[in-house]
Amino acid sequence: MADWKGGLRKVVYPLYEARLLRRLPADLPKHVGVMLDGNRRWARTVGRDTAHGYRAGAANIEPLLGWCDEVGIEVVTLWLLSTDNLNRPPEQLGGLLGIIEEAVESLARRRRWRLHPVGALDLLPASTSERLKAAEEATRDVDGMLVNIAVGYGGRREITDAVRSLLSEHAAKGTSLEELAQILDVEHIAEHLYTKGQPDPDLVIRTSGEQRLGGFLLWQSAKSEFYFCEAYWPDFRRVDFLRAIRAYGLRERRYGS
Numbered sequence: 001m002a003d004w005k006g007g008l009r010k011v012v013y014p015l016y017e018a019r020l021l022r023r024l025p026a027d028l029p030k031h032v033g034v035m036l037d038g039n040r041r042w043a044r045t046v047g048r049d050t051a052h053g054y055r056a057g058a059a060n061i062e063p064l065l066g067w068c069d070e071v072g073i074e075v076v077t078l079w080l081l082s083t084d085n086l087n088r089p090p091e092q093l094g095g096l097l098g099i100i101e102e103a104v105e106s107l108a109r110r111r112r113w114r115l116h117p118v119g120a121l122d123l124l125p126a127s128t129s130e131r132l133k134a135a136e137e138a139t140r141d142v143d144g145m146l147v148n149i150a151v152g153y154g155g156r157r158e159i160t161d162a163v164r165s166l167l168s169e170h171a172a173k174g175t176s177l178e179e180l181a182q183i184l185d186v187e188h189i190a191e192h193l194y195t196k197g198q199p200d201p202d203l204v205i206r207t208s209g210e211q212r213l214g215g216f217l218l219w220q221s222a223k224s225e226f227y228f229c230e231a232y233w234p235d236f237r238r239v240d241f242l243r244a245i246r247a248y249g250l251r252e253r254r255y256g257s
Helices: 002-022 039-045 051-060 062-069 090-110 126-140 155-173 178-183 187-188 238-250
Strands: 031-035 075-082 113-118 145-154 202-206 225-228
Touching: 051 090, 051 238, 062 075, 062 238, 075 090, 090 113, 090 126, 090 145, 113 126, 113 178, 126 145, 126 202, 145 155, 145 187, 155 187, 178 202, 202 238
Parallel strands: 031 075, 031 202, 075 145, 113 145, 202 225
Antiparallel strands: none
């Protein structure tokens, strides 16, 4: 019975995906943020250890980027590790960082996308930070989709870093706090975010059934649409991605009006 169902899915899903692709609306997101959630829970469902779950999740990143290319997405932000995750036991954190480093270096070798690490890189081990920066440098001249790699990332930390950078910039210019208070607006802060110069995300996807942001792109997602998918990240398929894009296109974006 299981083999029969599996065979049926292999026939039906490609047809369904092709139909979804043909019927995607014209209004597609330019920037998609993805919270790659559920790796550990997926590992438990298949009776494997946490590291296996993270490796399975890492293996699903390149297919996702291919799907984004397919529909013309310009920017993708992948949340791979939060600042909270940095408090995990050293032996667990070290293994996870190793998997992330390998995944990012594999993407860099493909030279299909421009990689840009975002997060508090100063909180990461020096070796991890250096490898992320090396991947960015190796893809700097690639004419492809921009992929933000969020490692050691937290929305509150990003805003704090942006304000700190803003204050330092104006202190160097001799601007007093009183003068800065008079001219300060949202654009001043936006210019110091990790994603400065990029469009804000139009769509944020979170896998694993959790329906919360958890600190992901807090500033940038003020006007984003959200799509929550029940599948754990390693099980997230092309059909799930196309459903998310379709759902985005069917929504009437009011921008607070």
